[in-house]
Amino acid sequence: MNPVDAHTLVPDISFDGGDLDCGNGLLLLIRKHIDPLPRGGLLEIRSTEISVDEDLPAWCRLTGNEFVSWTKVKKQRSFLVCKGMLAERAATPAAVVVAKETPSSVPRPRIPIEPPPIPELAVMGIGSWPRPRWMIEAMHAYVEGRLSEKAFQETADDAVRLAIAAQEKAGVDVVTDGEQRRDSYASFVASRLDNCQLIPLIDLLPLVDDPAEFEAELRALDIPAGEVRHPAVFGKLSRSRPLVAHEVDFARSVTDRPVKVALPGPYLLTRTMWMECISDRAYASREELAADIVRVLREELAELMDAGAALVQFDEPVLSEVVFAGAKNKRSFMCGALSESLGPAHELAFARDLLNAVLDGVPRRRTALHVCRGNWTPDESVALAGSYGPLVGMLAQVKVGAYLLEMCTPRAGEVDILTALPHDARIGVGVVNQKDAHVEGIDQVAGRIRHAIDLFGRERVLLHPDCGFATFADNPICCTGSAQDKLAAIAKAVQTFG
Structure with a gap:
């Protein structure tokens, strides 16, 4: 033109x-x-x-x-x-813009709520649950400004009710809200923080070293890259409203069971948010950005404790990218960590220090760390692989109360290596594979539980799938029926232990 x-x-x-x-x-x-x-x-x-x-x-x-x-x-x-x-x-006249309500910057005073205890051999999901089609449509409309905050939250409330009811029917001991309000397990934070915004991944093509390789990684998602969004920082981060505490508030209102909530970990957020072409206008270094991320996560964690979250789980799958992607000599899209890594030893120490800074002073029994090797496609052949050997030393230094780890897939290696983790921490073992459409048999699941009990003692063992059932809203790993059947298989297997 x-x-x-x-x-x-x-x-x-x-x-x-x-x-x-x-x-x-x-x-x-x-x-x-x-x-x-x-x-x-x-x-x-x-x-x-x-x-x-x-x-x-x-x-x-x-x-x-x-x-x-x-x-x-x-x-x-x-x-x-x-x-x-x-x-x-x-x-649609341009003057008509659907306004999103601006929350008060003053936190609501809370009376701390003591959550019910989490029993031994507790069954739980990792976090995400398949969203109904109408929930996904509402999510897109909200992000695009076509749906108000109030209407979006009301729609999400209905989706959460269904997700929790399905988990309860499956027989879980601890429920999540299924992350129904989130576009993905991590990037949603950009829509809740001040001076941060979700942008389509396709916009990042000019910013990566090898656009062709990055495009190939995007195709592995089986989702148009324009529909997957990534956080971008445009100024100093601040938290004027909860990131996920509102999720816990509503979940507790519709269930009597302990409620778990997942948050992206500080290392994951630092790796995803640090982009030199834009975030360096607000921050001189990724370490400076990380300090603000730690601050907002600590603010959120304090509110979650008061809100009655029984377990707050920090997701750090990018730790696997640090130690395993190098073996393939390629970067992994798995969590959108586009910023450069400075080598495994440096990155693991950095991640450990960030996690411990967030966790400092918080009751350990109510905190957990989740690590997996990628959950954007059911194709096992494209996900990262490797035992916890390169990670277990660093994990043992994180002051967390529970480790919820991918263990069912052969890509994760042997569970025995986890005996090196602190003996006063609980060990969550993945005993069903959410990527496999086949629902595992009760005896097969019971065998995996028995092995975990032999290694750690039943009082320390928690049980769950390897990862979430719908890490990305537009790209669920399985359907609702399969997710419910897999959790039910774990619950029925636990019953065989009396």
Whole structure:
């Protein structure tokens, strides 16, 4: 498209990208400004970078947004982009934006709630549960600004009721809310923190070292990359509303059983949020960013303790990427950890210190750490593999009350190595494989439980699947019926031990 003398349409919002190119943060700034617009909204991007002339129209074609027009006066360029198609503008006037309620920055006072105890051989899910189709549709509408906060939360409440009822029917001892309000197990945090925003993964293609390889990793998700979102930091992080405490509040209102809640760990969040082209405008280093992540997680953890969460689980699957991806000489998409790793020894020590900083002073019995090797596809052949040998020393130094570990899949190695973990910690053992469509037999599951009891003693053993049933909302590993049957298989196997 050739430049015009002047735009014929008036933009709804404008910003100046200066001399940034699409591979140096401009796309992230575009996403920051275009996401709040309704379909049909117009964004003006001002730029002096010549490469944007070609890259921006290509991005528009890739993301389904319409490149409307552009002007050029000497070095100064002005690009007009429509969110979606221009034909939608008449149906959805740009002035009409669905506002999301702004929560108070003052935390609500709480009377601390003491949760019920978690029994020996307790059965639980890891976290996520398959979302109903209508829940996924509501999630997309909310992210795109077409559904209010109130309507979204009411829809999610219904989905949580169904998820908890299914777990209770399966016979679990500890329930989760199924992470029904989350787009994924980790990136949802960006929608709850101040100065952080979810952006489509496709926007990150210009930022990685090998775009072709990254695209291949995205295809392994079996989801269009434009539908998977990644957190981007645009300023100093702060927490003016709960990350997940509201999930615990509602879950406790619909069940009498202990409630577990999962949070992405501080190392995972640091690795996903640190992108030099954008986060370094707010933070001088990833260590400085990590300090703020630790702070907001500690704030959240304190509120979760008061809210009556029986177990707060920190997810750190990227630890597997640190020690196992190198063996394949390739990066793993598994958790969207796009920032560079400085080597296993350095990264493991960094992760240990971050976790201990978050956990410091918190009752250990109510905290847990989950590690797996990737859960974005049921194809076992593309996930990372390796025993806990390279990790067990670091895990043993984390001041956590329980370890909930992937152990059923052959990729995880032998469970015996976990005897090196602290003897005063509980050991959660994966005894069914959520990736396998076949529901394990009661005797098979009981055999795995018996081996765990022999190693750790029944008072220390917790039981669960290897990972969640729907880590990514749009890409569940299995259906609701299969998830319920697998948890029921564990519960029935436990009954054989009296």
